[in-house]
Amino acid sequence: xxxxxxxxxxxxxxxxxxxxxxxxxxxxxxxxxxxxxxxxxxxxxxxxxxxxxxxxxxxxxxxxxxxxxxxxxxxxxxxxxxxxxxxxxxxxxxxxxxxxxxxxxxxxxxxxxxxxxxxxxxxxxxxxxxx
Amino acid sequence: xxxxxxxxxxxxxxxxxxxxxxxxxxxxxxxxxxxxxxxxxxxxxxxxxxxxxxxxxxxxxxxxxxxxxxxxxxxxxxxxxxxxxxxxxxxxxxxxxxxxxxxxxxxxxxxxxxxxxxxxxxxxxxxxxxxxxxxxxxxxxxxxxxxxxxxxxxxxxxxxxxxxxxxxxxxxxxxxxxxxxxx
Numbered sequence: 182x183x184x185x186x187x188x189x190x191x192x193x194x195x196x197x198x199x200x201x202x203x204x205x206x207x208x209x210x211x212x213x214x215x216x217x218x219x220x221x222x223x224x225x226x227x228x229x230x231x232x233x234x235x236x237x238x239x240x241x242x243x244x245x246x247x248x249x250x251x252x253x254x255x256x257x258x259x260x261x262x263x264x265x266x267x268x269x270x271x272x273x274x275x276x277x278x279x280x281x282x283x284x285x286x287x288x289x290x291x292x293x294x295x296x297x298x299x300x301x302x303x304x305x306x307x308x309x310x311x312x
Numbered sequence: 313x314x315x316x317x318x319x320x321x322x323x324x325x326x327x328x329x330x331x332x333x334x335x336x337x338x339x340x341x342x343x344x345x346x347x348x349x350x351x352x353x354x355x356x357x358x359x360x361x362x363x364x365x366x367x368x369x370x371x372x373x374x375x376x377x378x379x380x381x382x383x384x385x386x387x388x389x390x391x392x393x394x395x396x397x398x399x400x401x402x403x404x405x406x407x408x409x410x411x412x413x414x415x416x417x418x419x420x421x422x423x424x425x426x427x428x429x430x431x432x433x434x435x436x437x438x439x440x441x442x443x444x445x446x447x448x449x450x451x452x453x454x455x456x457x458x459x460x461x462x463x464x465x466x467x468x469x470x471x472x473x474x475x476x477x478x479x480x481x482x483x484x485x486x487x488x489x490x491x492x493x494x495x
Contacts, residue, residue: 202349203344203348203349203350204349204352204353206349207349207350207352207353207354208353210353211353211357215357257354258353258354258357258358259350259353259354259357294346295346295347295349295350296346296347296350297315297316297319297346297347297350297351298315298316298347299315299316299320300316300347300350302315
């Protein structure tokens, strides 16, 4: 099983180096969202809501036996893709590994820089929930 | 706080327009603003449940020069959303309000036209405009919008469009306020 460092490095490379421009990166997120497992919106409570009115988005991180369980729901294809990206990176990862924080998610920093303010804020909230 | 009110409305009204029409709108601009690719991807990934097939062009602008170039060069029925004046009060709920004018119009010339034909065209334009307003009313209760946002404040004023004021187009224009909060 890959470590969180390896998974993040892979995502950084794929997202920033292999995808040629932001058009294809956002399309990648849309595609990712469309192929993501479907969570029931009713699983989420108001505390899981990512605030902001552009779309309805929920993101939840639970700790089960010391490991992160990541899930989310959104009515926006891009935000579904973002949720799926975080799920693939952090689901089943030990809390200890996450809090140690010795991984780099530079693709997220770049993503935030290339989003509209409300969306950038929403992704920032997701990062905070993970950390 | 909704920092993206202009983009939010651009996206909202795009849902009434087919992907085919929308794709033609997005040119290869030389200097893309931050968020351009995100908004395009978002719009083109929306489901098409609300699309009104009669709409052949979508114009969302507060820029008279842009409008004066786009409308005369558009064929068929246009959805033209004109925004502009704001009222801004960050201290009260629904304190931010924007005046919107939603036009549904199509080309009309006096040549080879009669009064009956005009009435039929106007009837069609009115029906399209009302279907948009009905959809907005239905969306108002949808979770996409915060409780403090009002897509439309009814009653709206609907006026007919005189061809001399909109580049030889006839149809109807609905004027209303969109309001949201900055608390």
